[in-house]
Amino acid sequence: MTVVEIRNPGLGSARGRIWRSLLRSPLGLTGGVMLAIVMVLGLIAPLIAPYGPAEVHFDAPFQAPGTIGYILGTDDLGRDIFSRMLFGIQVSLQVGFLSVLLAVAVGTPLGLLAGYWRGLDGIISRLTDVTLAFPFLIIAVGLSAISGPSLTNAAIALGIAQIPTMIRVVRGETLRIRETDFVLGAKTMDASGVRIIFSHILPNAVSAIIVQATVIMPVAVIGEALLSFLGLGIQPPTPSLGIMLSDAQQYISRAPTAAIFPGLAIVLICLGFNLFGDALRDALDPTNASRK
């Protein structure tokens, strides 16, 4: 019997393919660069910010952008908009990551359970529907009423609001994967349900989870801005993009730049995640391998 010859289709490792696919997509690359800039800015905010985020300069309110010492100008209390924006980005990303973490940590196991065991599906899916019926604002108001408004509570409220969609995505993937022949094959070897879930279903659902996380992230960032704007999220003097918007609205005609720059930062974060998430979805889709 002759040994079968293996022709290398030149795909290389799956990881390499994903990177190449990401780098080839101009939009994904743009999104990635935007995210990289925002994240680096957020991380090194304390190092590059010329002033503290709550540092007040009563002698220099409403400075125009470009003023020496204040690149992006100052707000009504003479606080440096550039410094506040850097710290605001940091806070927004913190809230975003925390709520994504919550949604993934709770949504993934529940989605796997609901998708794999039909009996649990009814219960989990109904609970999901109930949660979906609550606007996340109500949850946020409730939480801040109980333990006071804070970054953590905002993140929790936003995370809870995203759990149902996460459950649905994971449940859908599980339903699809559990019908594949390789799961059937594992069953004929008497593999336990837990084993099938962890060694076959979860690894195959990971890409869907990652992509969903990139969808949740900008929603959480906008949600944080909204909560802080309403006074239910981050509390002054901690800077947050939402608070900056909220503060700026009173003086919008006099100093529009105080609202424009934090607004731009929000746009940058959300657009970055959306573009990058789109490209990531294409890159992670194995059926896309042959397409250019």
Next chain:
Amino acid sequence: MSLPTADAPALLSVRGLEVTFGENPEPVLHSVSFDIRPGERVAIVGQSGSGKSTIIGSILRLLPGDGHITGGSILLDGEDLSRASEQRMRSIRGRRIALVPQDPASNLNPSMRVGAQIADALAASGSRSKAEIDRRVLELMTEAGIPEAERRAKQYPHEFSGGMRQRVLIAIALSREPELLIADEPTSALDVTVQRQILNHLQTLVDAHGTSLLFITHDLGVAADRTDRIIVMSEGRIVEVGTPAEILLSPQEEYTKRLVAAAPTAVAAVRVASASSAVKPGPILEVSHLVKEFKIRGQRGSILKAVDDVSFSVERGTTTAIVGESGSGKTTVARIILGLESATSGTALVDGEGITSSRGRQRRALRRRVQPVFQDPYGSLDPTYSIEKLIDEPLRIFKVGDRRSRQERVAELLDQVALPRTVAQRRPNELSGGQRQRVAIARALALHPELLICDEAVSALDVLVQEQILTLLADLQTELGLSYLFITHDLAVVRQIAHNVVVMKRGRVMEQGATNTVFESPSSDYTRELLSAIPGASLVG
């Protein structure tokens, strides 16, 4: 109609056609040239990836993605289609060259009545009155062999069977009386008996209209039965051209010879393994009076008998095939034996023990002895696993040996299925269909099972690969004394590999016995019908 003569001017003349995709310097088609004369039926035969579909795409100028014609010409009555404007092509597609696509399920609009879809094709061709179109729709449907055209024209595609849908697509293709009809694997999704009806009908229609036919297929038998000339393609090149008799009986090229030898239909090269003497006699699997009923959703109390009183047995070291068309219940039988489905009544005993009736340790022990090989090697291997992890998964589940000994076992199994040991670290998507199926077999063998349940294990593979896998299975049977239960719809495969055969239809066993007996003197009408529907039989006799 008069037969096409050799000196008649060609209707379609393809010269030195070269097609490339994207920036890739290597063309997909290398200087392909052939002619189709008026009224002639030409088949292009090739395996997947041979470039058959690219030829269709070039002729219709509907190449997928960024494929483009980089050389040669396609002359339709002297006009070069490779340089024609898009506007010009639109007046040629459908009107002069029509296509019968492969998959009848996805080529009809599910939310549009069938009659309206045919009318749509007619209306696009020019000005006709509504009444005239309606009349013509019924005419076309009747012509395509759809009974009660008036009633059925008002139905939706889901109310049609696969065969009937394909007839609708044929009616649409013929609606504008094209000069050339391109049929792209028009029956590969259908059962053999349906396939025969459709192809007979298509042939009658094409002959009656004097239409030229370009028939794309992977099945040499079908091509031989239906066409005047066969073009054999491989890797984007034409390997050989000739009449069916020339190609089948005296192939000139090495590739064609291999293809003919592998074509299960044309020449039955019997590969049935002789039972190894090391095996103790007696049945490994006994199925008796097996019944499986399904409740039909939404209809209270009505049940579907998917399996109806099925009894057969598999002797140790031999192969028993269950053959039947879609809906015959053959897969349900396999699932019950594997313990994936429970029987309504009756038993399926492996060496005297039933998987569904056993529990705990006994059940685990039984599972080790029966392993499946599934149809689709793309779906049956977890894409996130390496080959090594895939093959030793059963060992890990059953906690056999330690890491080192498992590695050795994987290497040994790779040798057994003739894969190089170096594939161990690769992933399934880096392997071809045949190689994946070898991995699936290695995995099934990991626990030293006695019975393999092969559910259409070779039907997703190209003929040459199919032949290799069947040979591998036969070799393994001799070597390891394995028993196979081979589920298939392909009678030709049955003849090659099975000692015994069970013919099923609508959940019932129509006939069973030794393969030779059943094939040479079938006792049921259904078996006779199935046997006569095998394409390619006419030439080999």
